Amino acid sequence: MNNEATPAAAPAADLGLVDSLVQLSFAVQGALADVAAERGLSVIQLRLLGVLRDRTPGMQELARHLGLDKSSMTGLVDRAERRGLVRRAPAPHDGRAVQVSLTAQGQELARASTADAGLRIQALAAHLGEAQRTQLSLLASTFVTGRIAGHTGAAE
16 A cells, blocks of 8 residues: 555535435445454454453443343353353342453454454545545544434434
8 A cells, every 4th residue: 555645535426314324334334244254253243342342341231232132132142152252250249240241362353353344444435535534534423422422313
């Protein structure tokens, strides 16, 4: 790769908000699916590793992060535990609750997967100029932050 500045991409026809976001989602999900498949993981297993990279949540919190019900969450963690990627331990504040954390093998797989996914997702925007990548990042950050805060996006 050369170090020359990437020229700004030519203006594209506006697909509209819904189609644009859906197509972007497909592209990102495709990149994540490729990363997962190359490591013998499902996309939800890859997401599990991503969530556990920097936290040790309880099963309920983990289920909330991943949008899964209790039985699906239990099965997902069971499979990851059998592969040696995660471990369960009693929560220090409540012996009945269980916390999930990555094993050393899980940490290494999460690190490598995160790096690979980052490269692939960056490649999706390689045709954009620096200003466009910055604008996309800011817009996506605003979108995600508003969604997490519970904003509906309705006119206020």
